[in-house]
Amino acid sequence: xxxxxxxxxxxxxxxxxxxxxxxxxxxxxxxxxxxxxxxxxxxxxxxxxxxxxxxxxxxxxxxxxxxxxxxxxxxxxxxxxxxxxxxxxxxxxxxxxxxxxxxxxxxxxxxxxxxxxxxxxxxxxxxxxxxxxxxxxxxxxxxxxxxxxxxxxxxxxxxxxxxxxxxxxxxxxxxxxxxxxxxxxxxxxxxxxxxxxxxxxxxxxxxxxxxxxxxxxxxxxxxxxxxxxxxxxxxxxxxxxxxxxxxxxxxxxxxxxxxxxxxxxxxxxxxxxxxxxxxxxxxxxxxxxxxxxxxxxxxxxxxxxxxxxxxxxxxxxxxxxxxxxxxxxxxxxxxxxxxxxxxxxxxxxxxxxxxxxxxxxxxxxxxxxxxxxxxxx
Ligand code: NAD
Ligand code: DAU
Numbered sequence: 538x539x540x541x542x543x544x545x546x547x548x549x550x551x552x553x554x555x556x557x558x559x560x561x562x563x564x565x566x567x568x569x570x571x572x573x574x575x576x577x578x579x580x581x582x583x584x585x586x587x588x589x590x591x592x593x594x595x596x597x598x599x600x601x602x603x604x605x606x607x608x609x610x611x612x613x614x615x616x617x618x619x620x621x622x623x624x625x626x627x628x629x630x631x632x633x634x635x636x637x638x639x640x641x642x643x644x645x646x647x648x649x650x651x652x653x654x655x656x657x658x659x660x661x662x663x664x665x666x667x668x669x670x671x672x673x674x675x676x677x678x679x680x681x682x683x684x685x686x687x688x689x690x691x692x693x694x695x696x697x698x699x700x701x702x703x704x705x706x707x708x709x710x711x712x713x714x715x716x717x718x719x720x721x722x723x724x725x726x727x728x729x730x731x732x733x734x735x736x737x738x739x740x741x742x743x744x745x746x747x748x749x750x751x752x753x754x755x756x757x758x759x760x761x762x763x764x765x766x767x768x769x770x771x772x773x774x775x776x777x778x779x780x781x782x783x784x785x786x787x788x789x790x791x792x793x794x795x796x797x798x799x800x801x802x803x804x805x806x807x808x809x810x811x812x813x814x815x816x817x818x819x820x821x822x823x824x825x826x827x828x829x830x831x832x833x834x835x836x837x838x839x840x841x842x843x844x845x846x847x848x849x850x851x852x853x854x855x856x857x858x859x860x861x862x863x864x865x866x867x868x869x870x871x872x873x874x875x876x877x878x879x880x881x882x883x884x885x886x887x888x889x890x891x892x893x894x895x896x897x898x899x900x901x902x903x904x905x906x907x908x909x910x911x912x913x914x
Contacts, residue, residue: 538565539565539566539567540563540565540566540567540615540616541566541567541569541612541613541614541615541616542559542566542567542568542569542614542615542616542617542618543569543571543608543609543612543614543616543617543618544556544559544568544569544570544571544617544618544620545571545572545599545617545618545619545620545621545647546571546572546578546619546620546621546622547568547570547571547572547583547594547620548570548572548574548578548579548580548582548583548594549572549577549578549579549582549620549621549624549756550577550582550624550750550752550754550755550756550759550789551620551670551750551789551792551793552570552572552620552621553579553582553583553754554752554754554789554790554792554793555618555620555793555796555797556568556570556583556586556592557583557585557586557793558790558793558794558797559797560586560589560591560592561586562797563591564591565591566591567591567592567593567612568591568592568593569593569595569608569612569614570583570592570593570594570595571595571596571597571599571608571621572594572595572596572597572621573596573597573598573599573621574596575623576756577623577624577625577756579754579756579898580594581894581897582754593612595608598643599619599621599639599643599644599646599647600638600639600642600643600646601646602646602649602650605646605647605649605650605651606650606653606654608650609650609651609654610654610657614651614654615664615665615666616665616666616668616800617647617651617666617667617668618668618670618796618800619644619647619667619668619669619670620670621639621643622639622640622643622724622727623635623636623639623640623720623723624720625720625756625758625759626674626718626720626721626851627758627851628720628758629718629719629720629723630718630719630851630852630853633719633723636719636720636723637719637723637726639723640720640723640724640726640727641723641726641727641730644669644727644730644731645727645730647667648667648730648731648734648740651665651667651740652734652738652740655740656738662739662740662741665740665741666741666742666743666800666805667731667734667740667741667742667743668742668743668744668745668796668799668800668803669727669728669731669742669743669744669745670745670747670796671724671727671728671744671745671746671747672721672724672746672747673708673746673747673748673785673810673812673858673860674716674717674718674720674721674724674855674858675714675715675716675721675724675725675728675746676708676712676713676714676715676716676746676858677714677715677716677717677721677855678715678717678855678856678857678858679706679707679708679856679857679858679859680706680856680857681781681783681856681857706859707859707860707861708746708810708858708859708860708861709810709861709864710746710807710808710809710810710864714728714729717853717855718853718855721855728744728746731744732744732806735805735806741805741806742805742806743799743800743803743804743805743806743807743808743809744808744809745795745796745799745803745808745809745810745811746808746809746810746811746860747787747792747795747810747811747812747860748784748785748786748787748811748812748813748858748859748860749784749785749786749787749858750786750787750788750789750792751786751787751788751789751880751881751884752788752789752790752880752883752884752887753789753884753887753888753891754789754894755789756898757895757898757899760819760822760823761822761826761881761884762888762895764823764826764827765826765830765884765885765888765889766888766895766899767844768826768827768830768831768841768844769830769834769888769889769892771841771844772844773844773846774823774827774844774845774846775846775848776819776820776823776845776846776847776848777819777848777849777850777851777854778847778849778850778851778854779820779847780818780819780820780823780847781818781819781820781856782818782819782854782855782856782857783816783817783818783819783856783857783858783859784816784817784819784822784857784858785812785813785814785815785816785817785858785859785860786813786815786816786817786822786877786880787811787812787813787815787873788813788873788874788875788880788883788884790874790875791813791873791874791875792811794871794874795809795811795865795871798865798869798870798871799865799869799871802869803869804868809862809864809865809868809869810860810861810862810864810865811860811862811865811871812859812860812861812862813860813862813873813877814860814862814873815873815877816857816859817877820845823845824842825881826881826885827841827842827844827845829881829882829885830885830889833885833886833889834889
């Protein structure tokens with residue numbers, strides 16, 4: 538079936554994996570990648586598919602309502618996968634307004650433009666979908682409930698049942714929103730607007746909330762690529778607080794596959810949580826990253842351990858995120874394809890094999906930005 542799909546934020550980390558998957562897998566679809574190309578957007582992420590006949594790049598700002606109106610109507614868009622956002626928590630602490638502008642007002646502009654265009658068609662909302670990509674951070678933070686002595690990583694490969702046996706709590710689709718950072722507050726607000734467009738106007742929408750992604754093409758302000766690059770250069774690894782915060786990590790291609798499944802088979806107006814049941818305490822994850830980088834660079838074990846540097850904690854640092862993704866597994870049959878060990882090996886190898894990509898990004902303004910973040914935290 539021919540379709541015109543608009544993917545926003547497709548030049549970013551997750552968006553580029555989604556664009557690549559759709560362009561390759563669906564030759565009958567035309568994929569429009571709309572991105573403002575902020576510091577986080579990089580067309581080099583899509584070099585391998587940029588010449589495909591079913592792919593078009595559009596440089597635009599989602600907060601520009603008139604522009605969104607023309608992009609959606611001129612290209613007869615019938616499906617939207619919305620990833621464009623400001624995505625880094627530390628930046629949101631320094632500059633919350635940019636997050637409100639893009640994540641809230643930008644999402645609203647896109648919703649309104651889609652609604653106006655779809656309502657103008659004879660078939661109206663029939664066969665249309667606005668799919669909004671959100672985060673587990675909207676649910677707030679969980680306690681560390683595991684007893685002492687559970688080996689780190691304390692949940693890798695453990696089933697949800699095993700977690701529950703330890704008294705763990707998880708974020709469910711029904712968990713009440715309780716965002717803490719300006720980033721998560723802006724994402725929560727955009728999620729509410731998306732649901733309001735369904736409940737008020739009957740627009741077909743869907744929301745998914747995913748845990749931390751890792752993999753190729755992630756901007757090196759986020760933990761894993763930042764640390765891989767710093768180890769390579771023998772630079773300090775700034776661990777916030779005591780390194781005890783816990784995140785649930787999912788390989789980015791597994792998230793892209795989940796998005797594909799949900800876009801095609803998900804039920805309108807539903808929410809699906811996406812996660813890997815793969816929780817790691819930051820410091821344990823960091824030790825795995827150091828070990829893997831050292832091994833692949835041919836350094837002796839322990840060579841880069843001294844780079845670990847404990848620094849002032851992130852303001853309002855959420856202690857633990859943990860997603861229960863069993864609804865998605867049960868209803869749509871999706872599950873993560875990679876074990877973490879395999880995913881992290883693949884990821885470290887990719888960054889070491891693609892040093893030009895990293896060097897291009899980390900030249901120029903990056904150093905100044907990074908020094909600012911580090912000094913002022
Ligand atoms: P990213 O920062 O790597 O990419 C964001 C992209 O959006 C960039 O290409 C940027 O240029 C573009 N963009 C920013 N502002 C824009 C605007 N005003 N108009 C048009 N384009 C704009 O982000 P990411 O990590 O790939 O995250 C993508 C989405 O997934 C976000 O909505 C984020 O909240 C969500 N998410 C991310 C994670 C994660 O671990 N990275 C986890 C769950 C959900
Ligand atoms: O949970 C999903 C979210 O995951 C996404 O919605 C966000 O867009 C994405 O950025 C990510 O948010 P986090 O804040 O969890 O990711 P980050 O890589 O910034 O940090 C991961 C953990 O590591 C967090 O506990 C903070 C810590 N950290 C991070 C950096 C950059 C450090 O200790 N040192 C660092 O230098």
